[in-house]
Amino acid sequence: MTDRKTVLVVVHTVVYGRRLLDIFPLLGGDFRVQVLFTAPPHAFRNGVEEFLRGLGGPVLPWHKAVRMRFDLALAAGPRGMQEVRAPVITVPHGANFLKRMVGRAGSQVPGLRRDDLAPGGRLPAAVVLAHRADARELARTFSAAVPRAVVAGDPVRDRMVASLPLRDRYRRALGLAPGERLLALTTTWGPRSFFTRFEALLPWLAAQARSSGIRVAVLIHTNVWAGHGAWQVRAWLSRCREAGVHLVPATADWRPYVLSADWIVGDHGSATLYGTLAGVPILLAATPQEEINPHSPAAALARLAPAFTPSRPLTEQLAYAREEYRLEEYARIAARISSQPGRFSRNMRALMYRHLGLGQPAYPAETRRLPAPAPLDGEDAEEGTEASA
Structure with a gap:
């Protein structure tokens, strides 16, 4: 041809x-x-x-x-x-x-x-x-x-919604036992992101989660990996990884982790907003008003989600977030995505x-479901990409 x-x-x-x-x-x-x-x-x-x-x-x-x-x-x-x-x-x-x-x-x-x-x-x-x-x-x-x-x-919204019925499959792929709880930490990049608080906050959070039997997966914006290098990011977080925190590698698809979570702690980045689709409580660890577009759904989420702080026990804050969570309120923010x-x-x-200048193929355009993630207990540096799955 x-x-x-x-x-x-x-x-x-x-x-x-x-x-x-x-x-x-x-x-x-x-x-x-x-x-x-x-x-x-x-x-x-x-x-x-x-x-x-x-x-x-x-x-x-x-x-x-x-x-x-x-x-x-x-x-x-x-x-x-x-x-x-x-x-x-x-x-x-x-x-x-x-x-x-x-x-x-x-x-x-x-x-x-x-x-x-x-x-x-x-x-x-x-x-x-x-x-x-x-x-x-x-x-x-x-x-x-x-x-x-x-x-x-x-x-992203459409693929996540199409994949919601696979939540249990994703959780099994991650190695989560029935009833085991997963906390997903999502961060954008830049000087006002959740990532800039990791040095002070993540060791405390890792210890609190471990003592409560809660698994933790950290999803870091790819620009952080690209800007600092994979070795440096893993080195900075090595102590937390040794404490059981799973660092989702830059090559992995972050979306199944969000769909598998029982709670999300994040900031004003896209991954946290997409978390409103997962139907679980969200807490915000960074909401810099000067950096949030006031016309965006991130601004609405900043007004709704409880603020995360190390001054109170982790389990107390997660319980509060679950008690105060109203699906319909978060669904209104999620509806603003598309x-x-x-x-x-x-x-x-x-x-x-x-x-x-071509006619379309005579079959519907497909919204693909997301691939299953690699186990949390696996070596995070060796996880693959959707492209190679």
């Missing part, structure tokens, strides 16, 4: 690559489409080569990719995209643009600024958003991109094929 369409998947970081991993497989079964990959320069590029090798797809050097023409490009970040010779579809790399930056230009929302969406002054062919409220936010921040906005939903619940795969595939 000589007239095969080509799609370039641009993977700036592992975080971006994981988001795109929920998208480009929608093209996978079509012999009319060839998917290729490339990795531009980026400050958090560490781990991208390993990620791409795990996919097993053809990888083009960046300098070669920008000299070629493609029928479509997919990206979750802006760096260098003005150089790509293809119609570009941009997708968010996290949930609902939760963070803001306050500076001389006032309050700005990363991901919705001109430089994020139109690098070099070039608008993408389409700006994919999860919720209609995100479109309103876009109108406030960069109105020129509004005509390109497509509210398609959220792939205004197209369960329809992302359908909407995104239709959008890609429209820009490719």
